[in-house]
Amino acid sequence: MKILCTNGLKSVMLDLAPALERESAMPVAMVWGATVGLARDIAGGVDADLAILTAEAVDDLIVRGKAVAGSRVDLARSGIGVAVRKGARKPEIGSPEALRSALLAASSVAHSRSGQSGIYFPSVLERLGIAAEMKPKLVVPETGIPIGELVAGGEAELGVQQISELLPVAGVEIVGPLPPPLQKITIFSVGVPTAASDPRSAQALARYIATASRPLLAAKGLEPP
Numbered sequence: 001m002k003i004l005c006t007n008g009l010k011s012v013m014l015d016l017a018p019a020l021e022r023e024s025a026m027p028v029a030m031v032w033g034a035t036v037g038l039a040r041d042i043a044g045g046v047d048a049d050l051a052i053l054t055a056e057a058v059d060d061l062i063v064r065g066k067a068v069a070g071s072r073v074d075l076a077r078s079g080i081g082v083a084v085r086k087g088a089r090k091p092e093i094g095s096p097e098a099l100r101s102a103l104l105a106a107s108s109v110a111h112s113r114s115g116q117s118g119i120y121f122p123s124v125l126e127r128l129g130i131a132a133e134m135k136p137k138l139v140v141p142e143t144g145i146p147i148g149e150l151v152a153g154g155e156a157e158l159g160v161q162q163i164s165e166l167l168p169v170a171g172v173e174i175v176g177p178l179p180p181p182l183q184k185i186t187i188f189s190v191g192v193p194t195a196a197s198d199p200r201s202a203q204a205l206a207r208y209i210a211t212a213s214r215p216l217l218a219a220k221g222l223e224p225p
Contacts, residue, residue, distance in 0.1 A: 001028045001205065004042065005052040006035045007115060007146075008078050009188050011168045011220045012213050013052065023208050024201065034114040034143060042066055042193050049196040050206060054116060058191035068199055071192035073206045074225035076217050078186045080117045081163035082175040083151050090175045091158075096182055100128045103158070110139040110147045110156035117161045120184045127182065148172045162186065163221035174221070187225055 001024050005013050010032050013020075020028045031038070031048075039057040042048060043066050051058065051067065055074060061067035082093055082102075091102035103109060103125070112118030118140070125131040139156045141147070148169025151159035158175075159166060166174060177183060190209055196202045217224060 001026050001049050001202070002047060003028060003030045003050045003052065004038045004046070004048045005030055005032055006038060006054065006188065007032055008035075008162045008164050008186065009052050009075065009222075011164060012076070012216050012222070013209075015216055016209065016212055019212055020205065020209070023212075024205055034112070035116060036114050036119075037143065042195075045195065047195050047197075048193045049198070049202045050190055050209075051193050052188060052190045052209075055187040055189040058189045061191060061193070065194065067191040067193050068196070068203070071199075071203055071206065072189050073191075073210045074187055074189045075210055075213055076164075076188045076222040077225055078162050078164050078188060078222050079177045079183055080120065080160060081166055081177045081221070083148060083159040083161070083166040083169075083172040084157070084175055085151050085154060086171050086173050088157075088173075090173065093176055093179065095179050096128060099179055099182065100130060103128070103134060104130060106137065106157045108137050108139050108156045109134065109158045109160060110141065110150045111160045112143075112147055113140050114143050115161065115165070116184075116186050117165075121160050124178065124182050167221040188222075189225075 147159040152171030
């Protein structure tokens with residue numbers, strides 16, 4: 001059983017891996033990545049039995065005939081948050097004005113290149129009217145480098161990413177979510193690619209994941225869908 005999984009649900013799926021192998025009665029191989037890249041791979045014909053992506057990406061694959069119609073099962077809601085190095089001062093970010101001040105005061109701010117939060121964050125800077133001022137401070141690593149690791153290593157003062165991706169990184173602390181007017185909630189869902197070797201079994205495993213993952217969500221910085 002091959003599962004392509006977005007980084008936003010990685011911590012949940014790692015915890016579920018042993019149970020998934022018992023449930024499916026076969027080895028489970030998981031491939032991690034950003035939703036954009038994984039969806040591109042599936043659209044290009046990469047073999048997979050399940051795809052855990054954003055709801056929009058799963059729906060797009062269904063429309064394009066690359067995922068089975070009606071196979072989408074929603075798993076979790078995720079917000080974007082801000083992190084600092086462990087022990088560092090946590091700035092106030094509870095309002096757009098406070099977040100604006102915190103970003104301008106920071107020496108550097110890291111965000112991902114291709115993840116959902118990385119694609120969205122530049123629009124936050126535009127809405128705050130500080131895109132030009134922030135440009136020299138932004139740290140945008142190559143795809144696959146966790147933002148939390150840059151913050152933990154002192155390469156960025158602040159890190160902006162899905163809370164579920166920041167939370168598992170040792171050496172960082174969550175400051176909080178983006179303020180409501182600037183927040184973007186992402187729904188993570190699982191779908192069955194048309195290339196699945198056994199679509200019926202894959203759909204049954206998708207439903208199992210939705211049930212088994214529910215008790216894990218809060219501790220991973222996620223909410224029920």
